[in-house]
Amino acid sequence: MSDFLLIEQHGPVVTITLNAPERRNAISSFSDCDEVEDACRRITRDESVRCVIVTGADPAFCAGGDLKGMRDRTGIMAATSAAEMRENYRRGIQRIPLALWELDVPTIAAINGPAIGAGLDLACMCDMRIASEKAIFAESFVRVGIVPGDGGAWLLPRAVGLAMAAEMSFTGDPLNAEQGLAARLVSRVVPHAELLPAAKELAARVAKNPPQVLRMTKRLLREGQHMSLPSLLELSAAYQAIAQETEDHKEAVNAMLGKRAPVFTGR
Numbered sequence: 075m076s077d078f079l080l081i082e083q084h085g086p087v088v089t090i091t092l093n094a095p096e097r098r099n100a101i102s103s104f105s106d107c108d109e110v111e112d113a114c115r116r117i118t119r120d121e122s123v124r125c126v127i128v129t130g131a132d133p134a135f136c137a138g139g140d141l142k143g144m145r146d147r148t149g150i151m152a153a154t155s156a157a158e159m160r161e162n163y164r165r166g167i168q169r170i171p172l173a174l175w176e177l178d179v180p181t182i183a184a185i186n187g188p189a190i191g192a193g194l195d196l197a198c199m200c201d202m203r204i205a206s207e208k209a210i211f212a213e214s215f216v217r218v219g220i221v222p223g224d225g226g227a228w229l230l231p232r233a234v235g236l237a238m239a240a241e242m243s244f245t246g247d248p249l250n251a252e253q254g255l256a257a258r259l260v261s262r263v264v265p266h267a268e269l270l271p272a273a274k275e276l277a278a279r280v281a282k283n284p285p286q287v288l289r290m291t292k293r294l295l296r297e298g299q300h301m302s303l304p305s306l307l308e309l310s311a312a313y314q315a316i317a318q319e320t321e322d323h324k325e326a327v328n329a330m331l332g333k334r335a336p337v338f339t340g341r
Contacts, residue, residue, distance in 0.1 A: 078106045079113055080131075086124035086281040087274065088117055095131040101192055102140035103149045107166050114173040121340055124281035124288055126177065127273045128200055129184040130193075135209065138191025139167070141218065163223050167192060171225040174199040175296070178289045180280050184273035185209045185260065190248075195222065197259075198229035201292065202276065205260040206269040209251040213239070217246035232299065234259050284322035285340045 080093040090113055092099035094106075101107065117123050130136055143149040150166040153159035174181065174196070183200035188210040195213075197203055213230055215222050222230075222243065231239040234257045242249070251263045264272045280288065290313045298306050317323055321341040329336035 077109070078103075079109045081113055083123070086122060086285070087127065087277045088123050088125075089127045089129065089270075089274075092128075092130040092136055095133065097140065098134035098137035098188070099130040099193070100137040100140045101150075101167055101170070101196075102143050104166050107150075107169050110170045111173040114177045118178045121285060123179050124283070124285045125277040126179055126181045127184050127270075127277055128174075128181060128196070129270065129273070130186055132186055133208070134187040134193070135183075135185045135189040136193030136196050137188060138193040138214070144218070144220075167224045170196065171199050171229065175225075175229075178292065179285075180288060180292055182273050182277055182280075184269050185211075186266065186269055188212075190214055191218075191222075192224045192226070195224050195226040195229050198226070198233045201295075203233075203260040204269065204273050204276065205251045205254055205263045206266040207251050207263055208266050209254060209260070209263070210248050211242075211254045211259055212246060212248040213242040214246040214248070216244065282338075284317075284320065284326065284338045286320060287317050287322065290317060 078092065078094055080091040082089045082091075094100070117126060140149055140151070143151040147153065150162050151159075153162050181200040181202070183197040183203040185197055185203060185205040187206065187208050189197045190210070190212045191214045194211050197211075213222065213226060215226070221227075227243070230242065233239075234242070238257050241247075249257060249259070251260075254260050255263050262272070294306065294310060294313060297309060301309070322336075322338045325336050325338060
């Protein structure tokens with residue numbers, strides 16, 4: 075077991091739990107960032123993984139940054155100049171959105187409690203989001219006199235649209251679970267006890283599909299957010315040519331025609 079993350083794998087699904095409940099799973103050190111980056115790197119290399127669930131140890135999903143660290147200038151916040159603080163962000167928490175957003179396999183945020191500041195942005199780094207009824211969402215950086223330093227200004231508008239992202243960012247006001255659902259921040263809200271089962275059920279529906287095709291589909295969705303349509307069509311044609319030469323594609327077609335469940339091998 076690692077210090078900050080608890081990582082478990084059952085079949086093709088990996089569950090990553092932020093496991094520092096005593097600090098409400100706040101991201102407070104360079105080693106916290108190291109663990110997330112390392113976990114993403116290992117998962118990308120592991121072709122047996124088809125889906126990842128990210129959650130937090132109760133009672134919080136992630137409280138964001140460490141307020142005491144901000145006050146005392148410790149951990150990631152230990153800096154004696156603006157230039158040093160800029161480097162701390164670049165070498166620290168900014169590695170998390172780069173690692174998690176670029177993770178090859180589909181990701182699900184199972185938001186079990188408050189997702190505040192960088193914690194909300196962490197949820198937005200995932201492809202899919204499910205919330206417990208106990209979830210609270212806040213883009214609260216302005217409330218403590220700072221800006222979103224971890225990519226939230228890029229991530230949140232893509233999740234809820236520019237107007238809602240602006241309202242959340244300029245006010246810092248929290249949303250409860252139902253308000254998060256109405257804002258399309260999450261796709262569903264479930265009773266707290268049913269959150270992980272619901273996330274695992276969704277992960278199972280994802281993971282039953284061909285693993286290489288899942289990874290290519292995710293890459294197309296990511297690239298489609300900044301590429302022109304002609305460029306994306308070119309990339310799609312290349313990926314399609316690869317996909318149609320796989321054994322999994324042949325198995326999928328034969329299984330569908332034979333009215334049986336397919337068995338995918340990743341080849």
